[in-house]
Amino acid sequence: MIRCHLGRLMGERKMNIADVMRETGIKRTMLTLMYKDEVQRLDMDALDKLCRLFACEVKDLLEFDSSAPQKEAE
Template sequence: MKCNLSRILGEKRLKVSDVARDTDINRGTITRLYNDTATRVELDVIETLCKYLNVEIGELLEIQD
């Protein structure tokens, strides 16, 4: 699975610290998603990020072969 958070934040000109502050999601969690090193993430975190960034789950996460 690939996380596109770094691309999305770049397009929206947002920083990890902005997202952490605005969403109350742990900065370490966002950093792991940003660096695509997260091994598991709570569904409520994904939901919060999608709503905050105004993206669909498929835009944030994609399955790779």
């Protein structure tokens, strides 16, 4: 399972979804899914924008957890 750490990165910088949306142009629905770690698909452009905003690498935003069960596609 892939884990998304957007919520942690936002918390460290005291940002909310509206702040990230305003800075990146990424839609609120996508950010909310990422924040809740429920996103199924991720646009590479969105990933690029988030890494630039948080001055981080992809590994800081996403993590592969082999011990967690795989999410079923809906």
